[in-house]
Amino acid sequence: MKVKGQPTRTIWVEAEPAEGRPGSIGIIDQTRLPHRFETTSLRSLDDAVRAIRDMLVRGAPLIGATAAYGVALGLHGDASDARLKTVYDALFATRPTAVNLRWALDEMMRTLQPLPEADREHAAWARAAEIVEEDVAINRRIGENGLALIREIAAKKGDGEPINILTHCNAGWLATVDWGTATAPIYLAHEAGIPVHVWVDETRPRNQGAALTAWELNNHGVPHHVVADNTGGHLMQHGLVDMVIVGTDRTTANGDVCNKIGTYLKALAAHDNGVPFFVALPSPTIDFSLKSGRDIPIEERGAEEMTHVHGKTESGEIGTLQVTPDGSPVVNYGFDVTPARLVTGLITERGVVAAEEEAIAGLFSERRQDAA
Numbered sequence: 001m002k003v004k005g006q007p008t009r010t011i012w013v014e015a016e017p018a019e020g021r022p023g024s025i026g027i028i029d030q031t032r033l034p035h036r037f038e039t040t041s042l043r044s045l046d047d048a049v050r051a052i053r054d055m056l057v058r059g060a061p062l063i064g065a066t067a068a069y070g071v072a073l074g075l076h077g078d079a080s081d082a083r084l085k086t087v088y089d090a091l092f093a094t095r096p097t098a099v100n101l102r103w104a105l106d107e108m109m110r111t112l113q114p115l116p117e118a119d120r121e122h123a124a125w126a127r128a129a130e131i132v133e134e135d136v137a138i139n140r141r142i143g144e145n146g147l148a149l150i151r152e153i154a155a156k157k158g159d160g161e162p163i164n165i166l167t168h169c170n171a172g173w174l175a176t177v178d179w180g181t182a183t184a185p186i187y188l189a190h191e192a193g194i195p196v197h198v199w200v201d202e203t204r205p206r207n208q209g210a211a212l213t214a215w216e217l218n219n220h221g222v223p224h225h226v227v228a229d230n231t232g233g234h235l236m237q238h239g240l241v242d243m244v245i246v247g248t249d250r251t252t253a254n255g256d257v258c259n260k261i262g263t264y265l266k267a268l269a270a271h272d273n274g275v276p277f278f279v280a281l282p283s284p285t286i287d288f289s290l291k292s293g294r295d296i297p298i299e300e301r302g303a304e305e306m307t308h309v310h311g312k313t314e315s316g317e318i319g320t321l322q323v324t325p326d327g328s329p330v331v332n333y334g335f336d337v338t339p340a341r342l343v344t345g346l347i348t349e350r351g352v353v354a355a356e357e358e359a360i361a362g363l364f365s366e367r368r369q370d371a372a
């Protein structure tokens with residue numbers, strides 16, 4: 001999407017590899033947002049591993065795209081079977097929950113393993129580039145399918161009334177290569193002149209909502225308010241939310257949705273107040289090998305994300321503050337699972353579908369071989 005009026009993506013090729021020189025991938029360093037817009041270069045497997053593990057890049061589709069290029073970078077100088085396994089294992093170990101990581105790595109292995117070693121590095125760069133473009137196209141289609149839902153609500157609300165959409169964490173273009181998943185319908189509605197307004201859950205502890213979604217919407221001119229995570233239920237009780245759209249890091253074959261911690265609580269509040277709860281779901285985020293969300297590995301991240309906050313001081317410096325007492329232990333679960341029964345619908349690139357096993361399998365019948 002646009003940054004200071006310029007079309008921008010979260011990841012791009014700076015240079016393809018040449019004899020004796022590795023390629024280079026550019027990324028936005030999302031740990032510096034919202035107060036600093038900084039980019040950095042990935043030139044090795046270790047660079048890609050660090051970028052995913054330390055969340056310079058994050059968001060399920062972008063993790064997958066970065067891992068795909070991480071494989072390409074990792075094969076420079078050695079494209080042997082042993083190296084392929086080393087590269088796969090190093091990237092797979094970065095973060096456990098977003099299934100796009102495994103999906104992208106498996107895609108790369110499917111492409112590279114049958115090839116002679118001499119052809120693998122070039123083929124890896126080509127497949128990674130395809131995965132990037134596929135993500136952009138998928139998200140654009142999710143946007144179009146979600147826009148139809150927003151239009152339905154707009155028609156019921158009457159002219160000029162804002163459509164209030166609550167979202168959690170960042171499932172925006174910063175979580176993907178472009179467009180985002182949950183935000184794609186919002187951007188398309190805004191561009192179509194539909195008066196949308198977004199309630200942005202700050203999303204403790206890393207504040208991906210306050211720091212990333214708000215930054216995106218600011219840059220795109222979309223009206224929004226940042227709210228504390230615990231505000232959503234009150235808003236829904238008072239008729240101030242017309243729909244919820246969130247992203248997902250892994251959705252299982254039965255429609256259970258794993259997403260950033262706190263999503264489940266929003267789904268409960270939406271269910272209790274009759275607010276439609278939609279999940280924007282690109283197909284690489286579907287894990288057909290799992291029958292239930294209970295089997296999804298839930299990442300636990302470090303205590304520092306809970307005990308400290310990062311932000312801009314009065315003097316404009318970027319600083320860190322401790323917000324918990326010395327010695328108070330914390331627990332930092334990164335994700336939770338919303339059962340399919342609380343999901344109104346899944347907005348995929350092939351249409352909006354019920355969060356039910358048969359409906360999902362019917363839309364993506366070619367993925368049946370992945371089923372458990």
Ligand SMILES: CSC[C@H]1O[C@H](OP(=O)(O)O)[C@H](O)[C@@H]1O
Pocket residue numbers: 058059060061168169170171172175176180181182208246247248249259260261334
């Ligand atoms: C479109 S995937 C977005 C998804 O990823 C985020 O997790 P993280 O920032 O930890 O990578 C969050 O769960 C978003 O909903």
